[in-house]
Amino acid sequence: MIKEITAKYDAEQIEKKVTEFWEDSDAYRKTREHRKTGKRLFLLTDPRIQPGISIWGLPGTRSSKIPFSAIIP
Amino acid sequence: MNNRNILERPGWDMHGLPIEVKVEGLLGFKSKKDIESFGVENFIEKCKEFAITQKQAMTEQFQRLGVWLQWSDPYMTLKDDYIEAAWWTLKQAQEKNLLDVGKRSVNWCPRCETAIADSEVEYAERVDPSIYVKFKVKGEENTFIVIWTTTPWTIPANVAVAVHPDFEYSKFRAIRQDGSEEILIAATDLIKNVLKQGRYVDYEVLETMLGEDLTTLEYESPVGDLVPVQNGIKHGVYLADFVTVENTGCVHIAPGHGTDDFNVGMKYKLPILCPVGPNGSYTDEAGEYEGKNVREANPIVIEDLRERNRLLAEGTVTHRYGHCWRCKTPIIYLATEQWFLKITEIKAKMLEEIDAVDWYPDWAGSARFRTWVEGARDWCISRQRYWGIPIPVWKCKKCGKLEVIGTKAEMLEKSGASSDIELHRPYVDKVMIPCECGGEKKRVEDVFDVWFDSAVASWATLKFPQTREQFDEWWPADFITEGHDQTRGWFYSQLGASMVGFGRAPYKSVLMHGFTLDAGGKKMSKSLGNVVSPLDIIERFGADTLRAYVLSSSAPWEDLKFNLEEVETVHRSINILWNVFRFPLPYMALDNFDPMKVSLDSVKDALREEDRWILSRAQSVVKAVNEAMSGYLLHKAVREILEFTLEDLSRWYIQLIRPRTWTEADDPDKLAAYCVLYEVYVTLTKLLSPFMPYLAEEMYQNLIRNVDPNAVDSVHMCDWPTVNEAYLDPELEAAMDTVRSIVEAASNARQKAGRKLRWPISRIIVSPENEGTAKAVERLRSVLMDQTNSKAIILTGAGKSWEELGLEVIPDPGKIGPVFKKEAGKVISALKEVDGIALKKAFADSGEFELPLQTGQLLQ
Numbered sequence: 001m002i003k004e005i006t007a008k009y010d011a012e013q014i015e016k017k018v019t020e021f022w023e024d025s026d027a028y029r030k031t032r033e034h035r036k037t038g039k040r041l042f043l044l045t046d047p048r049i050q051p052g053i054s055i056w057g058l059p060g061t062r063s064s065k066i067p068f069s070a071i072i073p
Numbered sequence: 074m075n076n077r078n079i080l081e082r083p084g085w086d087m088h089g090l091p092i093e094v095k096v097e098g099l100l101g102f103k104s105k106k107d108i109e110s111f112g113v114e115n116f117i118e119k120c121k122e123f124a125i126t127q128k129q130a131m132t133e134q135f136q137r138l139g140v141w142l143q144w145s146d147p148y149m150t151l152k153d154d155y156i157e158a159a160w161w162t163l164k165q166a167q168e169k170n171l172l173d174v175g176k177r178s179v180n181w182c183p184r185c186e187t188a189i190a191d192s193e194v195e196y197a198e199r200v201d202p203s204i205y206v207k208f209k210v211k212g213e214e215n216t217f218i219v220i221w222t223t224t225p226w227t228i229p230a231n232v233a234v235a236v237h238p239d240f241e242y243s244k245f246r247a248i249r250q251d252g253s254e255e256i257l258i259a260a261t262d263l264i265k266n267v268l269k270q271g272r273y274v275d276y277e278v279l280e281t282m283l284g285e286d287l288t289t290l291e292y293e294s295p296v297g298d299l300v301p302v303q304n305g306i307k308h309g310v311y312l313a314d315f316v317t318v319e320n321t322g323c324v325h326i327a328p329g330h331g332t333d334d335f336n337v338g339m340k341y342k343l344p345i346l347c348p349v350g351p352n353g354s355y356t357d358e359a360g361e362y363e364g365k366n367v368r369e370a371n372p373i374v375i376e377d378l379r380e381r382n383r384l385l386a387e388g389t390v391t392h393r394y395g396h397c398w399r400c401k402t403p404i405i406y407l408a409t410e411q412w413f414l415k416i417t418e419i420k421a422k423m424l425e426e427i428d429a430v431d432w433y434p435d436w437a438g439s440a441r442f443r444t445w446v447e448g449a450r451d452w453c454i455s456r457q458r459y460w461g462i463p464i465p466v467w468k469c470k471k472c473g474k475l476e477v478i479g480t481k482a483e484m485l486e487k488s489g490a491s492s493d494i495e496l497h498r499p500y501v502d503k504v505m506i507p508c509e510c511g512g513e514k515k516r517v518e519d520v521f522d523v524w525f526d527s528a529v530a531s532w533a534t535l536k537f538p539q540t541r542e543q544f545d546e547w548w549p550a551d552f553i554t555e556g557h558d559q560t561r562g563w564f565y566s567q568l569g570a571s572m573v574g575f576g577r578a579p580y581k582s583v584l585m586h587g588f589t590l591d592a593g594g595k596k597m598s599k600s601l602g603n604v605v606s607p608l609d610i611i612e613r614f615g616a617d618t619l620r621a622y623v624l625s626s627s628a629p630w631e632d633l634k635f636n637l638e639e640v641e642t643v644h645r646s647i648n649i650l651w652n653v654f655r656f657p658l659p660y661m662a663l664d665n666f667d668p669m670k671v672s673l674d675s676v677k678d679a680l681r682e683e684d685r686w687i688l689s690r691a692q693s694v695v696k697a698v699n700e701a702m703s704g705y706l707l708h709k710a711v712r713e714i715l716e717f718t719l720e721d722l723s724r725w726y727i728q729l730i731r732p733r734t735w736t737e738a739d740d741p742d743k744l745a746a747y748c749v750l751y752e753v754y755v756t757l758t759k760l761l762s763p764f765m766p767y768l769a770e771e772m773y774q775n776l777i778r779n780v781d782p783n784a785v786d787s788v789h790m791c792d793w794p795t796v797n798e799a800y801l802d803p804e805l806e807a808a809m810d811t812v813r814s815i816v817e818a819a820s821n822a823r824q825k826a827g828r829k830l831r832w833p834i835s836r837i838i839v840s841p842e843n844e845g846t847a848k849a850v851e852r853l854r855s856v857l858m859d860q861t862n863s864k865a866i867i868l869t870g871a872g873k874s875w876e877e878l879g880l881e882v883i884p885d886p887g888k889i890g891p892v893f894k895k896e897a898g899k900v901i902s903a904l905k906e907v908d909g910i911a912l913k914k915a916f917a918d919s920g921e922f923e924l925p926l927q928t929g930q931l932l933q
């Protein structure tokens with residue numbers, strides 16, 4: 001049944017819980033499995049490993065990964 | 074969600090100068106010598122370790138962001154299958170005659186001691202010497218050609234002077250204050266400049282000639298006594314079109330130290346003198362200067378010129394100068410032996426391929442990228458470094474024959490090396506291949522430019538050439554995205570390498586994204602201290618907020634000025650979304666509402682107009698999001714969703730249905746509201762999933778998985794919503810807009826009258842401008858009554874006014890002035906006092922009206 005939820009939006013809790021769920025349920029692999037017979041789509045990610053930088057990408061660049069992961073679905 | 078089987082391996086660029094420089098820093102190394110004494114093997118092990126640690130840290134960060142990629146199976150540039158992709162590509166270049174080796178003038182970093190590509194040169198302001206030098210003309214008494222340079226250290230390597238064939242030059246007598254004089258040669262238009270620089274007080278032109286008439290001159294090196302090799306060189310004047318009317322019009326040519334210089338040297342077969350070593354110090358060829366660092370030699374050379382009376386003027390110049398992209402050392406130009414891909418030969422085809430790719434935005438390809446490719450030179454792919462893909466060329470020590478190896482297997486077969494060999498320096502350096510001449514081939518020591526690694530990513534990730542299967546199924550890539558700096562980087566390197574390998578672009582569509590800048594629009598950098606760590610933002614607001622903020626703030630290709638207040642605004646929107654989502658849950662839980670049992674269809678007779686409206690709105694949002702996504706307008710998609718949540722759900726629909734949730738359990742009116750909300754929330758959950766993957770999953774687990782055990786495990790396995798045309802009702806949406814604006818007007822009126830909403834009013838009179846408005850009011854009369862707390866809605870006919878309503882008279886001076894002339898002012902003020910209804914009636918009945926003026930006059 002549908003459950004009540006906390007009054008406060010607690011991102012940290014939600015993200016922790018969902019991460020665990022994804023890991024425990026092997027959600028990523030299942031999702032790929034689910035689409036195995038779908039039309040092929042080759043998304044090439046940039047090879048990004050640069051010393052001492054954050055996920056913005058190179059200092060001052062926007063991370064490609066955010067738009068990328070929004071587009072993947 | 075669109076039923077696509079996706080190949081989405083993340084990739085790690087684990088080689089190259091960036092990592093070497095970082096590891097050198099950690100080990101406290103200053104130069105290549107430190108690496109050699111530490112041992113190349115030890116050094117590359119450190120680099121490998123560093124790259125792997127980085128990879129793990131970054132993987133965790135991306136996962137925190139909610140990025141779903143095949144993290145368990147990334148491509149890594151240090152693996153054999155990847156290295157072989159680069160080797161195969163180089164062999165293709167050789168077979169197609171697109172590989173070149175030879176001395177060329179390249180950008181050189183004297184600290185990293187390697188060539189660097191044009192795309193790796195960063196320009197920054199720098200102060201350098203600016204000197205005018207006199208070259209003594211042979212066989213002519215006291216006569217000099219005047220040149221200008223900002224690199225005094227290249228004077229020991231001077232071999233020629235270039236002039237423009239069509240410019241007019243002068244030989245002129247230049248006279249100093251003390252009466253001493255010399256004869257100088259410079260462009261006629263620049264005589265004044267030369268005189269000023271050299272502080273001459275007077276002059277006299279002796280002779281004028283065209284540049285092409287100067288080529289018979291010969292001159293002496295100004296430092297021939299210090300640099301013996303200079304005395305064996307015949308210094309002449311040559312023609313070049315790149316010469317401009319600046320400084321003296323005569324250009325100092327040192328073919329070992331500049332691209333233009335090198336080209337002049339090649340054209341006229343001049344000696345390519347390059348008396349500077351990889352570390353930026355003079356070699357023994359530089360005679361007395363041997364061992365001195367070139368930058369430190371600048372003042373010494375200037376002093377030597379002065380002593381020899383060859384210095385005409387000395388000053389400084391502030392100009393844009395190239396620096397090494399990794400270590401920020403000012404570059405120099407050196408003529409060295411390097412490997413090149415002949416981009417200039419395939420450029421025309423590359424330009425054609427740009428048109429075959431879909432670019433987002435369009436100008437990224439049609440303007441920005443095209444311009445870069447048009448100006449591209451041959452690509453110098455060799456680096457004199459350690460941690461990179463070894464260039465697979467073996468050269469015979471005896472006969473000089475070259476052999477390019479395309480795969481590991483080929484190398485093993487030809488050399489007999491052991492199959493467990495690692496494909497890195499120094500290991501492959503030890504592999505010897507027997508030559509047909511009886512000698513032995515040894516690998517050239519260079520490694521690839523790290524951009525060549527990433528250039529082959531699209532087939533390396535498919536493990537081509539090790540296996541063909543995946544390549545045939547997947548290549549070329551459907552989509553890539555990167556920052557606009559990658560026009561000269563990854564977009565370019567991939568296209569170049571793919572043209573060599575396959576004769577076509579390796580990607581079908583490219584999304585170019587912007588940079589994240591600080592709030593003031595400055596680049597984020599450690600030295601400026603303005604770096605915002607994404608992890609900090611995640612800690613404070615969560616990954617969903619960060620994602621929604623980054624995606625919604627601007628079009629992907631625009632730069633993002635990071636603004637904390639805007640992050641907070643987005644965070645508030647998500648809080649509202651949470652409250653919207655939360656609102657019906659306690660009621661639904663209390664009533665044991667089971668959407669599996671009570672379908673929307675089963676309550677369709679109980680649906681109110683507002684229910685149909687929100688169902689239609691949700692479909693319109695799906696439509697708008699799909700349209701936005703098809704052009705990668707991610708910002709529009711996210712804004713659309715957040716606005717729907719805020720304006721339509723939170724501020725309106727939920728306000729409308731609140732009272733319905735208070736009734737008893739099986740009231741169909743309430744169940745209808747539940748079913749509608751449920752339907753809308755399920756759609757919303759799916760729409761949210763790419764942008765706010767955590768929140769969407771949380772909603773999905775509660776809304777769907779908690780009621781339907783057979784539903785797919787994760788929201789990310791769901792099908793993307795398609796527009797349900799049956800729910801779409803644009804007329805109803807427009808009607809609701811109208812009604813909402815009437816409610817707003819009513820609320821304004823209440824405010825003016827000081828009457829709070831909780832006090833009912835007896836009636837609201839609506840006089841619609843057109844039939845549409847009238848229809849809207851009819852259709853949504855109950856919503857209007859509820860939201861305005863009124864007992865009746867009275868609708869006048871369209872375009873008609875309500876008779877009980879006072880009519881205000883607004884005089885039009887433009888019409889009154891010409892008719893009433895000097896009385897106009899009085900007429901206007903009198904009109905303002907008149908009863909509008911009476912006036913209108915009078916005109917309607919008799920077409921005239923008697924207007925009493927304040928002066929007692931009566932006007933008709």
Ligand SMILES: [Zn+2]
Pocket residue numbers: 182183184185186397398399400401402
């Ligand atoms: Zn450097």
Ligand SMILES: [Zn+2]
Pocket residue numbers: 469470471472473474508509510511512513
């Ligand atoms: Zn040989």
